[in-house]
Amino acid sequence: xxxxxxxxxxxxxxxxxxxxLLLAGLLWCALRRLERPEHLKRFPILGTxxxxxxxxxxxxxxxxxxxxxxxxxxxALLGPWLSIPAAFTVNLVLALLGHGGITVVGVNSLIxxxxxxxxxxxxxxxLHFLRExxxxxxxxSVFVALPLSTVLAINIVRLGVSDVGFFDAVRFAEISxxxxxxxxxLEAWITGAILSSFMRLKPELFQRV
Amino acid sequence: xxxxxxDYFSHSRKSALHGLPASLKALAVxxxxxxxxxxxxxxxxxxxxxxxxxxxxFARVPLRVLPLALYPLVFTxxxxxxxxxxxxxxxxxxxxxxxxxxxxATVLKVVVAxxxxxxxxxxxxxxxxxxxxxxxxxxxxxxxxxxxxRSTFILSGVLNDxxxxxxxxxxFSLRHPVRSLDxxxxxxxxxxxxxxxxxxxxYDVLRLRGFEGKFYISK
Numbered sequence: 275x276x277x278x279x280x281x282x283x284x285x286x287x288x289x290x291x292x293x294x295l296l297l298a299g300l301l302w303c304a305l306r307r308l309e310r311p312e313h314l315k316r317f318p319i320l321g322t323x324x325x326x327x328x329x330x331x332x333x334x335x336x337x338x339x340x341x342x343x344x345x346x347x348x349x350a351l352l353g354p355w356l357s358i359p360a361a362f363t364v365n366l367v368l369a370l371l372g373h374g375g376i377t378v379v380g381v382n383s384l385i386x387x388x389x390x391x392x393x394x395x396x397x398x399x400x401l402h403f404l405r406e407x408x409x410x411x412x413x414x415s416v417f418v419a420l421p422l423s424t425v426l427a428i429n430i431v432r433l434g435v436s437d438v439g440f441f442d443a444v445r446f447a448e449i450s451x452x453x454x455x456x457x458x459x460l461e462a463w464i465t466g467a468i469l470s471s472f473m474r475l476k477p478e479l480f481q482r483v
Numbered sequence: 484x485x486x487x488x489x490d491y492f493s494h495s496r497k498s499a500l501h502g503l504p505a506s507l508k509a510l511a512v513x514x515x516x517x518x519x520x521x522x523x524x525x526x527x528x529x530x531x532x533x534x535x536x537x538x539x540x541f542a543r544v545p546l547r548v549l550p551l552a553l554y555p556l557v558f559t560x561x562x563x564x565x566x567x568x569x570x571x572x573x574x575x576x577x578x579x580x581x582x583x584x585x586x587x588a589t590v591l592k593v594v595v596a597x598x599x600x601x602x603x604x605x606x607x608x609x610x611x612x613x614x615x616x617x618x619x620x621x622x623x624x625x626x627x628x629x630x631x632x633r634s635t636f637i638l639s640g641v642l643n644d645x646x647x648x649x650x651x652x653x654x655f656s657l658r659h660p661v662r663s664l665d666x667x668x669x670x671x672x673x674x675x676x677x678x679x680x681x682x683x684x685x686y687d688v689l690r691l692r693g694f695e696g697k698f699y700i701s702k
Binding site: 318 | 559623689
């Protein structure tokens, strides 16, 4: 689960504010790091991969709720520091389109950044040892990154659902994990296929790992 | 996610809403969001929704964007399903006014927030929105956002053609799910290569035109 499709007004204000403050701090660090002239050429890559993530989210593999994410692949190509602004810009566009509240963008961006960074770490690690098996590397990376981000999202919701008297956090976790598992399988297969095909087309892009 | 239509509508249609300053509309949206966050009673939220609907009719927004405003309800259903069992344990049960009020307020919050954002998007040119963004966000972030927005349209055309050719050749069929997922992965890997090539060309063109990390928005 890359982002919470929660509207405004459900999560506690302290959580949303904390999310925005933490995101602002991370964005400041990321942009400071990327201020050097040699990093300027990476911004168009941020733009195009962010666009691809958005387009993937508009393509429903199983209507209505399951769509392609490619957050793990995007994270692997962007690296950890560029993943943070990419996650923010993607979530901002989604919020403008009504997919999730604008006040939840901070929390959503943190969750998506986490997913992309874990995906980057897993793809880097697995391709280092299993370069001849890119499908498995992609598949396994998603099956680590997405469940972890779903658990993070569930815990954030559990902490932040304020004076909502009827909310059952355990039930929410059960439903999210059950529905999420189907999405993880679809995403893992597609990511494995993408990585497998991409390594045949442009293997040099993963040369550094 | 019909960005083509939204962009076309915001740039080419004329109405009183389209003519209002972007900053004023942004403040109005902020007020709507504040109302969504603070209000728990469904009645004022319902009144706010009616107001937004009236503004949409006034701006001649077509009905095709209605699903965009209702789409977030799919995921709100998960949240409401989590509350259903808890409600059954209360004295009133799910037929009690407290729970019904809670469901109504939640649904209205979703639809009001989504409608406000969509109305803003549909009646404000993208360049005006980037102008607001430059006042609030760092220049490089706005530059990345602008490049993403622009790339979405370019890559969308490529993706549509690729998926159409896949469908025509039977590469995407519910009868062969594994093969379909493999083909979808291959299609997206081609898209990745295109995206990276596009990024390289964009960088070369921008550098030739003196890009230093900031776009200048003129009035």
